[in-house]
Amino acid sequence: MSELDHDHALNQSINALSDALQSGRFVRMRRLLAGLHPAETAHLLESLPPNERKICWPLINPDLRGEVLSYIGEEVRTDLMTDMDTADLINATEDLDTDDIADILQDLPDHVVHEILRAMDIQHRRRVEAVLAYDEESAGGLMNTDVTTVRTDITLEVVLRYLRMLGELPENTDSLYVVDHNDHYLGTLRLSQVVSRNRSLLVSEVMSHQVDPIPANMTDRDVARRFEKHDLISAPVVDKDNRLLGRITIDDVVDVIRDEAEHSMLSMAGLGEDEDTFATVKRSVHRRSVWLAVNLLTAFLASWVIGLFETTIQKQVALAVLMPIVASMGGIAGSQTLTLVIRSMALGQLNSKNERWLLRKEMLVGATNGLIWATAIAIVTVIWFNSVSLGLLIGTAIVINLVAAALAGVTIPLGLKRIGIDPALSGSVLLTTVTDVVGFMAFLGFAKLFIV
């Protein structure tokens, strides 16, 4: 079955589910839900409006709910969990990986976490507690504690015998870790080496030191960057004394990479990356109004600038007609520079040396594009309003605003980062403020001085 057919089939079962839901055929719904992979069920739940979501959730097999939860974004997950009692939660989290359990527990109130931990056997609880001790957005919070370890002084034959005794390896195991008797990390033993090298070789002769162990307090973004840079599939996590704590596998890192890449886009529109598209009206109104309020201040500032030139506009109404062009060209050019700089910063490409180069370059681009479009706009203006001076005026204002936009597009995100504010979140508001104020000020100011 091709992915297309597969997606098609998934969409069909979503449609069938919606139909069953609307007609209240719960038995049919339960049967349809049972045919889905937990990841698909998660996708389905995220695509449902809140009421349908609430109806659907109890119909999902209780034993699978934990796995379904582990695939769901934080906002929707918290909503679903508030309707579950502690016994349900214990049941749902029972068979999950430690990092997924820790992820889920972090959203719950302390007394519930305590009860869930109490219901686990000691070994399991220790592991979850080890992960919980670290920040959710650190290597420790990402890691799984289900590592298989071996010593240096045994042969591959013995390793094979030991693995056969264990019976089953944790999911996505591609490597064993080599530790000393105090659990200090010594190296990595790839399974591909275990199966392809001579059985009489010692672990110490075969193990690799290529992968640096990851400190538990490294941020998840740095972990993602290291995985990307070195094409890793799994990596060991150690504490500050180099003691092995667990391992991070790439499937957990993929989520971090996607979140990070989406973060900039959503932040630039004032949205969070866990934003639930199908959140209730009330919640959406609340969230978005904050962003509108911030932008309203910018808009009022722009209006205030225009207000300074009321008499000028009254004498020459064409100014009011043309002024949005000056502001909007600046805004567009500036947001291109801003987007590029924010993305380069996220990829770690900027440093003191090339920042200056970039600033000069962007200002040159702004000036050149300013001249090109100033000429075009000036010509249209001269023809439209039959006034050469108006054409010269708007042309000059456009060049000034595009250079200002380039300057702002580079310096605003760099400045924000330096003072510890997320440039993706507040960069675009500040940029628009600059391009509006400079645009209106230049256009109307020169008009007052030279034309009217």
Added chain:
Amino acid sequence: MSELDHDHALNQSINALSDALQSGRFVRMRRLLAGLHPAETAHLLESLPPNERKICWPLINPDLRGEVLSYIGEEVRTDLMTDMDTADLINATEDLDTDDIADILQDLPDHVVHEILRAMDIQHRRRVEAVLAYDEESAGGLMNTDVTTVRTDITLEVVLRYLRMLGELPENTDSLYVVDHNDHYLGTLRLSQVVSRNRSLLVSEVMSHQVDPIPANMTDRDVARRFEKHDLISAPVVDKDNRLLGRITIDDVVDVIRDEAEHSMLSMAGLGEDEDTFATVKRSVHRRSVWLAVNLLTAFLASWVIGLFETTIQKQVALAVLMPIVASMGGIAGSQTLTLVIRSMALGQLNSKNERWLLRKEMLVGATNGLIWATAIAIVTVIWFNSVSLGLLIGTAIVINLVAAALAGVTIPLGLKRIGIDPALSGSVLLTTVTDVVGFMAFLGFAKLFIV
């Protein structure tokens, strides 16, 4: 060494390199470059302005250039390769994975590709040609042909003996693939199973059918979605007759995921995802001017609308002062909806059932936020201009524009997708057109009718 130290060290060597570059100390540069991982060298090159890049490139060890190229984005890579002759390219690509070679070859002119292929041994060339036969953005283009295959009717003991005979497994091998004598895919044999199960078991008893093979013509985005959904590390690729062609490993998929997630943000600013931050002024001017031209049309349209009400504005200049507020609040609210819808579409969350729910919800959010902010803006306006009618006017226009913005924010991306246009690329221009035109029309139109 923590990643922080590591990044710090990398930044230091970038700075040291820049210094050596500016003072022309090439021997020192060569030594500094030799100390970097190919991925780090790639990162360094991408962070350098074009001239420095050109100086640096010949100083990199020729044997590593191919690997460095495989880590570099398309735009920069093509630039670097135009300076290499065919012998250099043959040397550089020699030791690369087939998918990386195919990736690089796709950017080169046909006669160079032909020469490079001729220089390979037959087996290698066949593999590369197999990948080249597929679109760069398909499973076939992503795959590696270095698969290790086994038959069903042998025991794990025999598998182990065979692997030991092979000596070394391809990088990132976590699974072997089981095929019949016609290379038809039958199942996957995980290395973790090979090492942990009883050696006398047959491959057919141990192999897994959990992973559906991926058809070679599946798009890379669908491949990425499947990897994410099922937490895969590698997956087999088959042709339409279910014959095994190769395998895709997660490290190649990670690039697809990042590109896809970045695509929306960059497109919304009219930028391509391979955009080189340090492109030359000439190239940047050329690219950005297209986007400015498109947006200029929108701006002129808005000006034309304002022009319809010139006499109205002349009578009441306060209208010119306030009108940017109406347009900008609509633009901000609309782009929040647009961003959310574009992201949900990229995640495959929207379908005919929930689209209607989402449209109704967004319009309700728009109306509610419209009422809230209309009231606030109206109060400020009444105080500022001492005119109740002006307050009522702007309040009404704001509500109308925010509802229109919500309507446009949902319907524009859905409509664009239906006619096969990328909503991220043209959505924001169209949205601004709507919010500008509706905003100015409502505000100035009502003013003409009721106030002036």
